Amino acid sequence: MMALKAYAVLEKDEYTGDIYFAPRAIVAAKAGANEYGDGELSYIQCRRAPWADAFAGKGVPAKVAVDHGWHFECHGCGIQIDSDLEEEHRLPVEGIVGTMHGAVYCCARCKWKYMKREARRKQEEAAAIEDFKAIVRARFPDADFADDESEFRGHHVYVTRADRSDFWHRGQVIVAFRFPGMKIGPAHFRLESYHRIGPAIAGYTCCNGDREAFEAYAGATRARQ
């Protein structure tokens, strides 16, 4: 097998791009053009990057790439990560975490804080789903929650944390449940409150083709209450 060599492929407009490993320049150029240049070779430049050869199959450490002029946005705090990191943020280039292609962090502490925040977000999302299931259960006591559905048809939650506070705003909460006579997909109880001003909108929705079945189900459960 021919050894893979590293090529830096950049689109010429904003100079965003990546390192590609390929046996020949044209292979790297085509891959880069597909991703960054609408498939047009004329939109990109492709140059050998021998400094990255050693990372074929492993991923290029972002801190090494920074030493060679690349820059990234921190996945945790959003600051620009480049060779001025030390001067502008008092963070050593050596401390940059992550590889090109993946999430890059300005330092290990920032990554740790990000992971902690994400774990907390997951907890908040799970709590929101439980709260909303309770609301649905009060109206439809035997609701069959669609916990196994994809994010597009099943439960979906969007929460944001208010700046520097412990308060999480529920921007969108959707819980999905099946009902007798359902043919197309689960019904949803959804809350949308993207804007913090004005009342949140909450209500039940179902797929168009299931409307009659859902209304019959709603009528029957109401009669029982």
Ligand SMILES: [Zn+2]
């Ligand atoms: Zn950061």
